[in-house]
Amino acid sequence: EVPFLKKKTLFFLVVPGSIGVLWRFPVSSGPRITEMGDLNLTENGVQALTDVQKALLACAKKFCAEQTELHKRQQQQTAMAPQVQRMMMVQESAQRQRAFQLMCRVYVGSISFDMREEQLRQVFIVFGPIKSIDLAWDNLTMKHKGFCFIEYETPEAAQLALDQMNGALLGGRNIKVRT
Numbered sequence: 001e002v003p004f005l006k007k008k009t010l011f012f013l014v015v016p017g018s019i020g021v022l023w024r025f026p027v028s029s030g031p032r033i034t035e036m037g038d039l040n041l042t043e044n045g046v047q048a049l050t051d052v053q054k055a056l057l058a059c060a061k062k063f064c065a066e067q068t069e070l071h072k073r074q075q076q077q078t079a080m081a082p083q084v085q086r087m088m089m090v091q092e093s094a095q096r097q098r099a100f101q102l103m104c105r106v107y108v109g110s111i112s113f114d115m116r117e118e119q120l121r122q123v124f125i126v127f128g129p130i131k132s133i134d135l136a137w138d139n140l141t142m143k144h145k146g147f148c149f150i151e152y153e154t155p156e157a158a159q160l161a162l163d164q165m166n167g168a169l170l171g172g173r174n175i176k177v178r179t
Contacts, residue, residue, distance in 0.1 A: 100155065102179075103155035103158060103179075104131070104153065104154060104158050105149055105151045105158060105179070106149070106150050106152070106158050106161055106162055106177055106178065106179060107147065107148075107177070107179070108120070108124075108147060108148050108149070108150060108165075108176070108177050109147040109176040109177075109178070110147075110173050110174060110175050111144070111147060111148060111171065111173070111175060112146075112172055113143050113146060114171055115144075115170070115171045117133050117135050117148075120133055120135070120148060120150070123170060124150055124161055124165070127152070127157045127158075127160045127161040127164065127165075128152050128153060128154055128156065128157020128158075128160065128161075129152065129153040129154075129157065130150060130151070131151040131152060132151045133150050133151075134148055134150075134151075135148040136148065158179070162177050162178070166178075
């Protein structure tokens with residue numbers, strides 16, 4: 001008599017590297033086995049699996065393969081996280097820099113056609129250091145088009161110019177200053 005087969009014995013399938021027990025199923029459930037010849041052993045001395053047990057084992061292997069693939073993808077995403085964070089930081093920095101540039105820039109319209117860039121610089125430099133003046137030119141008439149963009153070093157200077165010069169009389173015309 002084989003005493004360990006008197007009760008229903010459970011076979012646990014544990015896969016290395018996985019967490020916990022994936023499947024369990026009975027190895028033998030049925031009448032008592034009294035002789036070793038009744039066991040249906042394989043050449044290794046292990047009881048052969050039934051069709052149900054083989055199907056369960058195939059499901060367990062499939063589940064294990066899926067979990068392994070999922071774990072690999074999670075590791076790749078974790079490894080890529082610092083690169084994604086750096087890229088997002090660069091993008092945010094570029095957006096902040098662009099916003100800062102836009103805050104430092106003012107539009108000046110209705111400029112007299114007799115005004116030159118140096119005259120505009122002298123008038124607008126009192127509000128702060130000027131980085132650049134882009135005066136739009138008409139290639140046919142060789143005169144400026146009556147508007148320009150002035151970029152200051154600081155947004156405070158641009159705001160001050162906007163507040164003080166909008167509607168001011170310059171060269172015989174009331175100029176428009178906008179952001």
